Amino acid sequence: MRNHKNAIRLILSSALALSVLSGCSSQSQETAADPANAANSASAESTETAETLSAGGEDGVFTIAYAPNESTTESADARNGLAEDLSEFLGCPVEEIQASDYNAIIEALRTGSADMAYMGSQAMALGVERTDLEPIVMKAEDGDPEKAIYHSVLITNSANSDINSIENIKGRTMAFVDPDSTSGNLIPTAEIIQAFPDDDLDSDKLHTNGDFFEAVSFSGSHQAGLQAIVKGDVDVAPISDQILASEIANGNAAESDVKIIHESGAIPTEAMVVAEHVTQETRDRLTEFLTSYDNEQYFTDVIKVPGARFIECDMSDYEDIIELNKIINEF
Structure with a gap:
């Protein structure tokens, strides 16, 4: 799809010779006056609680995980800015985890301690072996799909x-x-x-x-x-x-x-990935928010590419890296 594929395939051949969001929830108000209504209300609340738990956690907070490269002291204001903007968009608190390494991020996504994370394709390749991750947006210089690469x-x-x-x-x-x-x-x-x-x-x-x-x-x-x-x-x-x-x-x-x-050669850029428990509705809203996000400080300080923006992506953009990871680990 993008011009990183030929470069990765060359390496491959050489190696072979968080309502809305996962953590957002609202408390049902007890308006029932008679036993029947009370029972219906309790049943609805139980269903909502179960859905909330499966989506992102009982604390009602949407959590983003970052690796050490992105969670520097200098980028704290920019990360907090995105968290505040996303919180307003989703209508629930948004917090972050500053993970010690990519392995900790994968485990946080797997266990539900995190709902979304920013990671590179190698971490994604390892993550899909342990849990069902989905990349939804990737960074691209100038928002140009042909520039969704780095080296x-x-x-x-x-x-x-x-x-x-x-x-x-x-x-x-x-x-x-x-x-x-x-x-x-x-x-x-x-x-x-x-x-x-x-x-x-x-x-x-x-x-x-x-x-x-x-x-x-x-x-x-x-x-x-x-x-x-x-x-x-x-x-x-x-x-x-x-x-x-x-x-x-x-x-x-x-x-x-x-x-x-x-x-x-060219490598597909890092992506925002969502955990298995995040609902499709939430994924769609996150994609809408991230692809329209234009806070330059975030892209300069956190993403490390001034002028970059997020563009939609899917797992097909990373399939060659995933295959390369398998090959290298089989040597």
């Missing part, structure tokens, strides 16, 4: 004169982002395997100290990985090109601090 880049400190391409990373120290990160783990893993066809690599070897890399770690976030490069704590780290640009624009790193030594 994973490998970076090193500019002072590393002997690391200039992906071919120079063997035997170095590497800090991946998160096991469930698309641009911070899945894609760079696939690209490294592709770049070293004679090394008989698999995911385990790339994530084991002393095999391909001298030492391997997970930084926990793209921002932390970037800082590890700037400080010289590790030799190489993958990062989303959009987050890298945002961090430089916000003064958290200088362009002269790092150099890009490899860029992946």
Whole structure:
């Protein structure tokens, strides 16, 4: 559907050679005066309670989960702005969970602790193995479907004169982002395997100290990985090109601090996904709200792409990444 598919399929072939909303509810008023009406009222309330519980939780609150990349202190005002606007649109309280990692987000969606979450395609690929998730909108630069892509880049400190391409990373120290990160783990893993066809690599070897890399770690976030490069704590780290640009624009790193030594093919952008318990009516309303949302601060500070907007999407936009995840984990 979008121009990321050919790039992902190339990697694939290489790897093979929250009424309305889930948490919104209203209390029934007791107006019955006689036993029959009271019984009917109790029955209706019981049905409503059951529907509310199955949709999003008994507290009547719609909950959005964010990963560390999006739940920074600097983006708190923008996230709160969306929560307030969505609360007004839906007519119920909206809160957020700042999850420790993507695994925690998936578990929150599975158990009903969260109703919606912002995640990348690798986390989605892992999530669909544990619960029924559905992406409803994805980010797109300028709201253009053809720009609903980004890239994973490998970076090193500019002072590393002997690391200039992906071919120079063997035997170095590497800090991946998160096991469930698309641009911070899945894609760079696939690209490294592709770049070293004679090394008989698999995911385990790339994530084991002393095999391909001298030492391997997970930084926990793209921002932390970037800082590890700037400080010289590790030799190489993958990062989303959009987050890298945002961090430089916000003064958290200088362009002269790092150099890009490899860029992946196009990757489908992150999406807002809803949990299995969220009703279709709620999904439709969320899609309506998000595709018309135009608070620039949110897209700049949280989504990390100034001028971006949400566009509708579905699982077909991520099927190639889901398949790639299966292949990499079968190596």
